[in-house]
């Protein structure tokens with residue numbers, strides 16, 4: 675009689691300062707774009723779960739549920755406070771915690787504060803030093819010893835989330851470390867995000883990547899219509915909400931060139947993700963104080979009163 679193999683499954687929380695590469699890492703480990711990435715800080719606004727299925731050496735299955743979080747920083751605005759609060763919210767329930775650090779950045783007070791705060795909840799911290807492709811080997815070695823002398827990490831990994839170096843070793847370790855538990859998601863599921871929110875995020879990513887200064891931090895994207903046509907193509911209508919009227923002409927660009935370019939970039943990504951033709955319709959609307967509207971927080975699981 676064949677014996678059913680035991681399975682493992684658990685949660686891994688990824689924490690770090692803004693721009694350290696958390697979302698890039700989750701996308702690389704999951705093998706699909708589930709969380710948006712940009713060169714700007716504070717790109718991720720809410721927690722995103724990415725599901726990574728792995729076959730262990732004894733042929734049993736392990737499911738690692740990675741939680742991407744907004745970067746941690748000292749927040750002042752309501753939205754920023756809600757984002758930072760969301761970043762900490764899952765720590766208590768997770769089985770493992772990764773602290774990810776951009777090796778080109780120093781071990782500053784903010785970074786030390788975050789590590790101390792994590793330690794209060796979970797003493798075993800996995801250190802992931804990211805962006806090793808940007809640092810010379812000698813500098814990397816001194817960075818490693820700086821971190822190791824500061825804290826006794828459960829394990830240290832050197833990776834480039836962008837090109838995948840070191841990521842296989844990391845995922846193997848995580849998969850092996852998960853507790854015995856039935857699989858929580860089927861093997862086709864890569865993320866917990868509803869498709870409409872993922873689609874809004876993709877357009878927000880293009881806006882983050884192409885707009886300057888404070889503009890991206892003051893906008894929100896909502897998917898308002900999602901109609902599947904007979905030929906399986908999808909009509910998606912989205913509105914970009916801005917809280918300053920003066921931002922409208924900047925987003926639209928001269929004769930609408932800017933919004934057109936953003937729309938094309940977003941559509942191309944959406945077609946790759948949803949594997950079908952997409953007709954994307956973008957609108958820009960002024961919505962006074964959208965950051966003060968509780969429903970905009972609830973939709974994405976943020977605490978308005980954080």
Ligand SMILES: Nc1nc2c(ncn2[C@@H]2O[C@H](COP(=O)(O)OP(=O)(O)OP(=O)(O)O)[C@@H](O)[C@H]2O)c(=O)[nH]1
Nearest residue numbers: 692693694695696697698716717718745834835836
């Ligand atoms: N060279 C290099 N760049 C990387 C690497 N990982 C991430 N990046 C870049 O770093 C920037 C930030 O990456 P994100 O994944 O958005 O960082 P994040 O930690 O999720 O940022 P927030 O959501 O703002 O907290 C992007 O421009 C990435 O392309 C890496 O391994 N090497």
Ligand SMILES: [Mg+2]
Nearest residue numbers: 696697717718
């Ligand atoms: Mg992010």
